[in-house]
Amino acid sequence: VLRRVSAFVDPFTATAAAAVLAHWPPVPAGRVPTILAGLADQSLLIALAEPGGTRYRVLETIRQYAADRLDEAGESVEVRSRHLRWCLAQSAALELAPCEVGAWRTAFDEVADELRGALAWAAGDTRYRPDAYRLAVTLADVSFSRGLPGESQRRYEQAAELAADDGAAADALRSAAGAAESRHVGNEA
DSSP: OHHHTTTSOOEEHHHHHHHHTTTTTBBBBGGGGHHHHOOOTTTTEEEETTEEEEEEEEEHHHHHHHHHHHTTOHHHHHHHHHHHHHHHHHHHHHHHHHOOHHHHHHHHHHHHHHHHHHHHHTTTOGGGGHHHHHHHHHHHHHHHTOOOOOHHHHHHHHHHHHHHHHHHHHHHHHHHHHHHHHTOOOOOO
């Protein structure tokens, strides 16, 4: 579990870890919260008590150790692809979430670095290019909604580079121009 949760770049919940590790032997999904608590008891994870529940953080030195063990076990691609699927689901939920603005911002802030990390990994692997494109567009959309037009512009531009065809690239660049125009910065639009 420790080596597999090294895919998370920010504090994560037991629910998020269970979703990424679901149906992946030898760990039963229902045991993930108990295992995470045990890892925290052994000082391998830091448990953070927050109003929304407990989140777990992996110290960077331990993350590096766990990532090395992940590579040795030949599980890096599997855990990254599972993390990517989880990030795609999280970003889609953010796009559709009709909730109070403050709660939505908190939800975005809690997963933003995960989305960015998954996008960076997927963009570098041609097998995951379609997923990287989808994540880049969705991250651009939600970044704009969060009030980050500069990031939104960069993600649309990244989506254009990842697009499977010229039409999709043109749509992404059109959206990037809109984000640039909203920033009122020079002639970027």
